[in-house]
Amino acid sequence: MNLVSIVMVIQLFFGIVIGLYFWNMLKSQRSSKSVIEKESVKELELLRAMKNIQLTKPLSERIRPKTLTEVVGQEDGIEALRAAICNSNPQHVLIYGPPGIGKTAAARLVLEEAKRNSDSPFAKSAPFIELDATTARFDERGIADPLMGSVHDPIYQGAGAMGQAGIPQPKRGAVSNAHGGILFIDEIGELHPIQMNKLLKVLEDGIVHYESAYYSEENKNIPRHIHRIFTEGLPADFRLIGATTRMPEEIPPAIRSRCLEIYFRDLEQSDMMVIAKRASEKVAIPLTDAALHILADYAQNGREAVNIIQIAASVAKKESRAIIDASHMEWVIEVSRLTPRPVSQVSSKSEIGMVNGLALLGPSTGYLLPLEVLLLPALHEPKITITGIAEEETIGSQSKSIKRKSMAKASVETVVTFLKSLGIPAHQYDIHVNFPGGTPVDGPSAGLAIATGIYSCMKKIPVNHLVAMTGEIGLYGQVMPIGGVTIKIKAAKQAGAKTVLIPKANYHTLTQKINDITVIPIETFEDALPYVLDDSKSTSSQQVYNDKKSS
Numbered sequence: 001m002n003l004v005s006i007v008m009v010i011q012l013f014f015g016i017v018i019g020l021y022f023w024n025m026l027k028s029q030r031s032s033k034s035v036i037e038k039e040s041v042k043e044l045e046l047l048r049a050m051k052n053i054q055l056t057k058p059l060s061e062r063i064r065p066k067t068l069t070e071v072v073g074q075e076d077g078i079e080a081l082r083a084a085i086c087n088s089n090p091q092h093v094l095i096y097g098p099p100g101i102g103k104t105a106a107a108r109l110v111l112e113e114a115k116r117n118s119d120s121p122f123a124k125s126a127p128f129i130e131l132d133a134t135t136a137r138f139d140e141r142g143i144a145d146p147l148m149g150s151v152h153d154p155i156y157q158g159a160g161a162m163g164q165a166g167i168p169q170p171k172r173g174a175v176s177n178a179h180g181g182i183l184f185i186d187e188i189g190e191l192h193p194i195q196m197n198k199l200l201k202v203l204e205d206g207i208v209h210y211e212s213a214y215y216s217e218e219n220k221n222i223p224r225h226i227h228r229i230f231t232e233g234l235p236a237d238f239r240l241i242g243a244t245t246r247m248p249e250e251i252p253p254a255i256r257s258r259c260l261e262i263y264f265r266d267l268e269q270s271d272m273m274v275i276a277k278r279a280s281e282k283v284a285i286p287l288t289d290a291a292l293h294i295l296a297d298y299a300q301n302g303r304e305a306v307n308i309i310q311i312a313a314s315v316a317k318k319e320s321r322a323i324i325d326a327s328h329m330e331w332v333i334e335v336s337r338l339t340p341r342p343v344s345q346v347s348s349k350s351e352i353g354m355v356n357g358l359a360l361l362g363p364s365t366g367y368l369l370p371l372e373v374l375l376l377p378a379l380h381e382p383k384i385t386i387t388g389i390a391e392e393e394t395i396g397s398q399s400k401s402i403k404r405k406s407m408a409k410a411s412v413e414t415v416v417t418f419l420k421s422l423g424i425p426a427h428q429y430d431i432h433v434n435f436p437g438g439t440p441v442d443g444p445s446a447g448l449a450i451a452t453g454i455y456s457c458m459k460k461i462p463v464n465h466l467v468a469m470t471g472e473i474g475l476y477g478q479v480m481p482i483g484g485v486t487i488k489i490k491a492a493k494q495a496g497a498k499t500v501l502i503p504k505a506n507y508h509t510l511t512q513k514i515n516d517i518t519v520i521p522i523e524t525f526e527d528a529l530p531y532v533l534d535d536s537k538s539t540s541s542q543q544v545y546n547d548k549k550s551s
C-alpha cells in the first residue's frame with residue numbers, strides 16, 4: 001500500500017467518524033424534538049381535560065349585581081362614585097368600607113355606566129383592570145412587578161432569542177394594561193410604600209418609565225419598539241379606584257389628596273334581607289320569614305348573607321324540602337360558629353355612672369358604646385382601672401407605626417385633673433371605667449362620656465339614658481373635635497338615643513340632616529351638663545357645678 005492509499009484510508013475513516021457524529025447529533029435532536037412534541041401533546045390533552053371540568057360558581061358570584069341599582073344600601077356612596085367617574089373629567093377615587101358590602105361590585109359597574117355617557121373620555125373598549133394589593137408583591141430588582149410592570153433583563157431570560165442578543169424586554173404591568181380605563185386596586189391600604197410612591201408618580205405623569213443596565217441607545221440589536229419604550233415610557237393614563245377596609249388616617253395623605261374619598265356604609269339588617277331574598281330566588285328555594293330574620297341578625301355583610309343562603313339551601317335540598325326554614329338557618333349558624341351582629345340599644349332607664357358613648361368599628365361603622373363608671377374611696381394610692389379594651393395599641397401605617405398607651409386611661413387622667421381644678425375631688429377615688437362587650441374605643445373620643453360618668457358618680461346623679469355623646473375633653477373642660485361624627489350620630493339614632501352631643505367644631509362639618517334625633521353642638525363640659533344628667537335633677541346639678549366653679 002503506497003502512502004497515497006494510506007492517506008485516503010485515514011481520510012475515509014475520519015470522514016466516516018465525523019459523518020457518524022453528525023448523524024447521531026441529528027438523530028438525538030430529532031428524538032428530543034419528538035419527545036418534547038409528545039410531551040406537549042400530552043400536556044395539551046391534560047389542559048383540555050382540565051378545562052372541561054367546571055365546578056359551579058359560588059352563589060355570591062352568580063348574584064353579583066349587574067347594575068348599580070342592584071347594589072343594595074349604598075345609594076349615597078354610589079351617587080358619589082357616579083359623580084366622580086361618569087362625567088367628562090373623571091377623578092381618582094378611594095372607597096372606604098368594611099369587607100363584603102359591594103365596593104368591588106360598584107367599582108366594576110361604574111365604568112360601564114360611564115361609557116354610556118356621551119361626554120365620557122372612556123372609549124367603549126376601555127379596560128377595567130383589577131389588582132389585589134395584598135398579593136401584588138414585587139421584586140426590588142425590578143424583575144417582577146405586577147402593578148408597574150418590569151424589565152426582563154437578558155441575564156434572567158435564559159437562552160431566548162432576545163436574551164441571547166442581549167436585549168432587555170419591558171413587560172407591561174397593571175398601570176399600562178389599564179391605560180384609557182380604570183385600575184381597581186382592592187385593599188389599596190396594603191400596598192407596599194415603594195409601590196405606593198411609584199403609583200403616585202404614574203398618576204401624576206400618565207406614563208411609566210423603565211430602566212435597565214442592559215439598555216443602550218446605541219445598541220442596534222434592540223428593536224425600535226423597545227427603544228421607544230425606554231426613551232418615552234409606556235402610556236399609563238387611567239383613573240384609579242382604590243378600595244380599603246382601613247381607616248382614612250391609615251392611608252398615605254399623598255394618595256388621599258389625589259382622590260375623591262367615598263364611604264360605603266355598613267349594611268343594615270333590612271339590607272341583608274333584600275340580598276338574602278335575591279339569593280334565595282337565584283337558588284330557587286324561598287325562605288320563611290323566621291329564617292330571614294335569623295339571617296339578618298347574624299349576617300355581618302352582603303357576602304356572608306349570600307353564603308349563608310347557599311349553605312342553608314343545600315341543607316334544605318338534602319332534606320328534600322322546598323323551603324329554607326328557621327331550623328336550617330340555626331344549623332348553619334351553629335356549624336359556622338357565627339356570632340350575632342353587634343346591636344347596641346340604649347338602656348331602659350337612667351342610672352348613675354352609666355353613659356352612652358359612641359365609637360367607630362371601621363371607616364363607616366358606628367356603634368353606641370355603653371360605658372360604666374364606678375368610684376370607690378381609695379384606701380391607699382388612688383388607682384385608675386380600665387377594662388374591656390386594649391391597654392396599648394399600634395397606630396399608623398406600614399411605613400410608620402407608633403405604640404400608644406391606653407388613650408382611655410389618658411382621658412380619665414385628663415378628666416380627673418379637670419374635675420380637681422373645679423374642686424371635685426375625683427382624684428381621691430379608685431376609678432374603674434368598664435367598656436362592656438370589648439368594643440374598641442377609638443382613642444380619646446370617649447373623653448366626654450368618661451367625664452360625664454365620673455361626674456355622675458361624684459354627684460350621685462343618674463345620666464340620661466336617651467342621650468349619647470362623643471368628644472375629646474381637654475384639661476380646661478373644653479370639648480374638642482373627633483372623627484366619624486356623622487356615622488356616630490346615625491349609630492346613636494339606631495340605638496334609640498333621642499339626643500346626641502357632639503363637639504361644636506364638628507357641627508359645621510355635618511353635611512346631611514339626620515332626622516329623629518336632636519344634635520347638640522357643645523364647646524365645654526359645662527354645656528353638656530343640662531342634657532346629660534337625668535332630666536329631673538339636671539337643673540340642680542347644673543347649679544352645683546356652677547356654684548363650685550364660681551367658688
Ligand SMILES: Nc1ncnc2c1ncn2[C@@H]1O[C@H](COP(=O)(O)OP(=O)(O)OP(=O)(O)O)[C@@H](O)[C@H]1O
Pocket residue numbers: 059060061063064065070071072073074098099100101102103104105106186243267275301302303304306
Ligand atoms: N350592597 C350589596 N348589594 C348586593 N349584593 C352585595 C352587596 N354587598 C355584597 N354583596 C354580595 O357579596 C358579594 C361580594 O361583594 P363585593 O366583592 O362587592 O364586596 P366588597 O365590598 O368589595 O368586599 P371585599 O373587599 O371583601 O371584596 C357580591 O358578589 C354580592 O353577591
